[in-house]
Amino acid sequence: MKSLADCLLYAFVDSAYLDGRDPVEIGRQLCEGGADLVQLRAKDWDSAEVARLAKRLAPVMADAGVRLVVNDHPEIAAEAGAPTAHLGQEDFFDAGHRQVDEVKPDGTTLELGLSTHAPDQAKRACDAGADYVAIGPVFATPTKPGRPAVTLEYVRWAAANIDRPWFAIGGINEENLADVIAAGASRVCIVSAILRAPDVADACRAFKERLLSSPG
Numbered sequence: 001m002k003s004l005a006d007c008l009l010y011a012f013v014d015s016a017y018l019d020g021r022d023p024v025e026i027g028r029q030l031c032e033g034g035a036d037l038v039q040l041r042a043k044d045w046d047s048a049e050v051a052r053l054a055k056r057l058a059p060v061m062a063d064a065g066v067r068l069v070v071n072d073h074p075e076i077a078a079e080a081g082a083p084t085a086h087l088g089q090e091d092f093f094d095a096g097h098r099q100v101d102e103v104k105p106d107g108t109t110l111e112l113g114l115s116t117h118a119p120d121q122a123k124r125a126c127d128a129g130a131d132y133v134a135i136g137p138v139f140a141t142p143t144k145p146g147r148p149a150v151t152l153e154y155v156r157w158a159a160a161n162i163d164r165p166w167f168a169i170g171g172i173n174e175e176n177l178a179d180v181i182a183a184g185a186s187r188v189c190i191v192s193a194i195l196r197a198p199d200v201a202d203a204c205r206a207f208k209e210r211l212l213s214s215p216g
Contacts, residue, residue: 001065001083004111004132004165007036008211010069010189011204013057015042017195026200027057031064033194033204039069039086047073054080074112078105086113086134089121093128100129115169117150119157126164133162134189137170138180142192152183159184174206181214 011030013023023040030038040057042050054070058080061068069084070077077085087103092114097103100112111131116122125133135158140149149170158166168180169189180188190207197203 001067002036004067007067007165008187009035009204009208010037010039010167010169010187011035011194012039012041012189012191013053014039014191014195015045017192023053024056024060026195027060028064029200030194030204031061031066033201034208035066035204037067037069037084039071039189040082041071043072047076051076051079054082058082069113074103074110075105078108078110083109084111084113084131086115088115089117093121093124098128100131117147118154119161122158122162122166126162130164132165132167133158134167134169135162135185136168136189138168139171139176141171152179155180155183155185174210177207177210181211186211186214 013027018026027038038061040050040054050073054076058068067084068082069086070080070082071086072091074085104110104112113132113134114125114130115134116125122133122135135154137147137149138152138155155168165187167187167189168185172180172188172190173193188211194200194203
């Protein structure tokens with residue numbers, strides 16, 4: 001499994017974009033296409049449903065050498081054997097946490113990523129010990145309704161100031177990827193542009209190839 005620093009493409013098994021498809025098969029296709037991380041995100045599922053799917057996805061990801069990331073549920077990530085979990089601002093700082101060790105289950109080596117939407121939030125996330133930081137939404141996206149775009153200015157700030165792996169996220173597609181890379185991003189999260197594509201693995205592969213061929 002690659003270090004976070006060597007990861008480029010962050011993909012998703014998102015319940016909002018399954019459209020009746022088998023989530024485990026989607027996970028396999030993401031791995032086949034070259035995703036380095038795959039997040040299980042199911043905002044409309046209860047924790048038991050998330051846990052069941054995490055346990056099905058974990059061995060698939062492990063066999064492919066791809067990090068499984070469980071959104072919102074560090075304890076489920078640990079129980080399923082996923083190496084990584086992810087939390088938003090509302091589930092971490094707004095819930096009163098100040099250090100990532102506060103939400104990592106005891107006795108685990110779980111990594112934790114944090115979402116950020118502004119430079120001050122990114123600084124807090126780094127000070128809290130986040131293993132990686134998500135920067136976004138760079139562009140307006142239905143994945144985050146009502147959340148204003150942070151624009152490429154935040155990407156440029158992140159490139160100059162963040163001292164650990166960070167991923168640009170939000171509305172990134174084949175048309176604007178070059179602008180995101182030019183602003184300083186070497187790692188990106190892609191949701192709908194992959195999950196809505198006719199061929200998930202091919203879409204993944206196209207994004208990965210462009211990231212690998214980008215300078216720096």
